[in-house]
Amino acid sequence: MGDSGIAEIFMNESREIIGNLESDIVSLEERSDDEELVNGIFRYFHTLKGSSGIAGFNTIYEFTHDLENLFDKVRSGEIGVCAELTDLLLSSLDWIKSEIFDEEVDENSSRIREDLTVRLKSYMGTSSVTQKKGEELPEQRVHYSGTETEKFFRITAKFREDIFTFGIDPLMILEDLSLLGEIEINKVNKSSLPDLFDMDPHNCYLTWDIILKTEHDFEKVRDVFIFVSDDNDIAIEDVTSEHSPEVPGDGTYKTEKKLGEILVDQGVIRSEDLEEIVKLQENRNEKIGDIVVKKGLASTKQVHDALQEQDRIKKKVEVSTVRVDxxxxxxxxxxxxxxxxxxxxxxxxxxxxxxxxxxxxxxxxxxxxxxxxxxxxxxMSIRMIPIGPTFEQFKRFIRDTAHNLGKDIKLKIEGADTELDKTVIEKIGDPLKHMIRNSIDHGIEPSDERVKKGKPESGTLTLKAYHQEGNVYIDIVDDGRGVNLSKVREKAIAKGLISPDESSSREKLLSILFNPGFSTAEQVGDLSGRGVGMDVVKTNIEELRGAIEIKTNEGEGTLVRIKLPLTLAIIEGMLIGIGNSILIIPLLSVTETIQIKKDDYKTVEGKGELILVRGEYVSLIRLGELFGLEAACEDPWDALIVIVESDGKRVGLMIDELIGQQQVVIKSIENHITLSRALSGATILGDGRVALIIDIHGLVEEIRK
Amino acid sequence: MKFEKDITVKNIKKIYDEIVKEFEKNDELIIDLTDVKRIDLSFAQLILAVGKKARELKKVIRVKGVSSELKLLFRLSGLKV
Structure with missing residues (x-):
């Protein structure tokens, strides 16, 4: 294995690539004619191969080389997409994943790899251009059915002497190059190769000067060298004009954008002029630029500028994104x-x-x-990443889980562009997976049961994300059985969570589902039903300052809604004073701040203190008492009341004074400082004092208890 | 000399030592690659170097059992096969 820093980058990068590959390969079953998808998968395999080589994961490099070759045949239409191919590709990804991420060495790994390689080779053997042992060289070339005309590229490659230490074999790269077309000329300079007895066999001594005939464009050729172009001397030049007799001498003629077109775009010449110039060029075999200048249509400088622009277009590299740790x-x-x-x-x-x-x-x-x-x-915007890839990674999981249970489930994704803080995204994966598993296992019925109920044969699981009121919502919706509330009630009574004579609301019964160890499943399956998880899901989401709720209609389906904050790092806070202490209320939760009259206050047995706010009684919470602080105001009508809202429920927080509002940086407070769910963290104020930040959702929950 | 499986930079030093040792001892050396599945540039360079030295010392080097896969790799390395 290579350098640990490179290996770490590779591991991070490959996690993302493999996730995308899994999702795209599953999508390919339904969209096998989607050229963009097919090309995307091919690129992912190519990147995985290249970066595994750089990181020194040689077995993965070789394995992905086979995968890339196989998928190339899919791309060229020689191999069709079917469930068998999908399974093979997914199993191959499983092996790669275990090879990269599993800490324990699997003694069967080599055997699994060999089996997969045999399957891959045999799959490729169905292709008409399969190379078999003993075949002569020309038959080894794969010719692509590209639509572009033939091009010639001159590639000079001088690799650094220690290239092998980076896990890169120049021969592999040249082999990849040969797959793009035909290597017409291959001049290998061996002058630096030392005497047999003096050579270090670990060094690279050869340099190459190659002419490649291909139907692919410059970018495609450049991509072959993508992982070595930075620190090796690699030059690629389009020399089509020198090798193609039908194209006149102007080397610019076959580039992405022709010089004449650029001059027209820049308004230097008219398109009618261009037609005439092209005709002239055909007769005179002169360069476009020379003709334009000679005819006085453009100055030398204008042609020079246009040539520079052409060069810029040609050399255009994708620098719009930067990967940052x-x-x-x-x-x-x-x-x-x-x-x-x-x-x-x-x-x-x-x-x-x-x-x-x-x-x-x-x-x-x-x-x-x-x-x-x-x-x-x-x-913040840099930290925000779309939820789409997280949703996409469940495609494979849903496919496999549904297959295992003999169910037919379609995944629908909505709002994939919705962005969330990367920390939230990183932590939301497991809870989402759990909820999805529940939907597949308990929610969506098998096809025969659905048909009997008059539902479509395939179940639908929808993952939907959207922004609302400064929060991000994620809905997991299924069109399955829904939650059987009477069963929940029975189990809750049996477990002593509610008394038999207690009439519980729908909300109350649904909230019981989040109790530790609670499950209505009659059988404990491989997937779920052990009653472990829903409470963990809830805790995980609340740790993200989020909330979770369930809505269900028996027989129609279930919706699990997760509400999450946009960010975890900085919030707009309202600074409030209680005695000598300062606390912070997240401004998003504050609806208003009021003073009440004595008449608007009352106490009700079982409900505590209530205040009348705009015609509705809401619970009053004395923050001083809750946090053990000595408040200056005794009576609510002397104090200020901050009305906050959580999950549609309003409460009044009694405070001494309103200090102001400011952005506050949330610093986490560890559990050994407080176990109170009413606090989400702390911040440091301008004078160096520490102020605790109130978690309104947690506070309301705490009060309910 | 018969080799098998993969000959890459990982085991090239051992192969190099073996070939040099045999090369010094013999005037004719046959390198059998029938059971070799994969080579990398380090081995191709070694074959180039040993061939060059053999020409200098008027020794004979033969490489046999070269599969079509290996032929392509040798050809890309500038070897005539």
């Missing part, structure tokens, strides 16, 4: 957090300054605030 993003966010804290400190200092100076100082600070806020938004 997510740890660096976390650090950036932490540093920004420190800046926010520092700014709060400066505001505090400004408050204590003499008026005139404070005015100018604060003005400067407000500008800084604006920039910091924008800075924060930018960092």
């Amino acid at each position: 997510s740890g660096k993003l976390d650090n950036l966010m932490n540093l920004l957090g420190e800046i926010v804290i520092g700014q709060a400190a400066l505001h505090r200092i400004a408050d204590e300054m003499e008026e005139q100076r404070a005015f100018s100082f604060k003005n400067a600070l407000y500008s800084l605030d604006r920039v910091t806020r924008e800075f924060q938004e930018q960092i």
Whole structure:
């Protein structure tokens, strides 16, 4: 295995690639004629192969080489897509996954790989261009049915002497190159090869000068060298004009964008002029640029600029995305957090300054605030990633799980572009998987049962994400049996969770599903039914400052709704005072702040203190009492009441004073400091004091208990 | 000399030592690759170097059992096969 840093990058990258591959391969069963999908899968295999070589995972390199070859035949239409192929590709990915990620060495790994390789080769053997042992060289070439005309590329390659230490074999690269077409000329420079007795067999001594005839374009040829182009001398030149008799001398004629077209685009010449020039060029065998200048249609500079533009287009590389270690993003966010804290400190200092100076100082600070806020938004946007890939990775899981249970389930994905903080995405996978498993196992019925009920034969599982009121919602919807509430009630009574004479609401019964060890499954299956998990799912989601609820209609289906915050790092907070302490309420939860009259206050047995807010009684919570702080105000009508809302339920929080609002950086507080669900973290204020941040959802839950 | 399975940079030093040893001892050397599945550039270079040295010392080197896969790799390495 190669360098551990490279290996780590490879592992991160391959996790993503394999996830995408699994999803795309499953999609391919339904969309086998989707050219983009097929090409995408091929590219993923190619990238996986290249990066595994660089990282020193040689067995994976060789294995993915076979996979890439197989899929190339799918791409060229020689091999059709069917369930057998899907299974083979997915099993191959399973082996790659275990090889990369399993910490324990599987003693069967080599055998599994050999079996898979035999299957892959035999699958490729069905193709008409399969290369068999003993066949002569020309038959080894795979010719593509590309639509582009033939091109010639000159490739000069000088690899670094120590290239083998990076797990790269130049021969493999050249072999890949040969698959793109025909190597017409292969000049191998052996002058650097030392004497047999002096050579270090671990070094690379040869250099190449190759002419490749291919139907592929420049990018495709360049892609072959994608993993070595940075630190090796690789030059690729389109020399079609030198090798193709029907094309006149202007080398620019066959590039992506012709010089004449660029001049027309730039408004230097008219398209009518261009037609005439092209005709002239055919007769005179002159370069377009020369003709244009000679005819006085453009200056030498204009032609020069157009040539530069052409070069730019030709050399265009995909630099629109940069892969960054997510740890660096976390650090950036932490540093920004420190800046926010520092700014709060400066505001505090400004408050204590003499008026005139404070005015100018604060003005400067407000500008800084604006920039910091924008800075924060930018960092946040970098951290935001779409949920789509997370949804997509379940395609394989759903396919396999449904097959195992003999069910037919279609997955529908909505809102794949919805973005969430990367930390949330990383942590939401397991809870989602659990809920999906439940839907497949308990929710969606087998086809025969569905048909009897007059439902479509295939069940549908929908994963949907959307933004609403500063939160992200994820819905897992199935059109299955729904939750049998009477069964839930029976089990709950049997477990002593409710008394037989208690009339429980739908919500109450559904909330029981989240109790540890609660399950209505009659049989414990391989998948679910052990009653382990729903409580863990809920806890995991609440740790993300989210919430989960279930809605169900018996016989029609179930909806599990997960509500998550957009970000976990910085929130807009309302600073409130209780005695000498400062607490923070997330501003998103605050609906209003009021003062009440004595008449609007009452106590009701079993419900505690209530206050009248806009014609409705809501529970009053004395924050001082809840957190053991000494409050200045005794009576609610002397205090301020902050009305907050959680899951549609409003409560009033009694406070002494309202200090202001500011962005606060959430610092986690470990469990050994508090086990209270009413707190989500802490922040450092401008004066260096620590203020606790209230988790409104947790607080309401705590009060309910 | 008969080799088998894969000859790559991972085991090239051992193969190099064996070939050099045999090369020094004999005027004619036959390298049998019938059971070799895969080679990389390190082996192709070794064959190039040993061939060059053999020409210099008027020794004979024969490589036999070269499969079509290996032929392509040798050809890409500049060897005439």
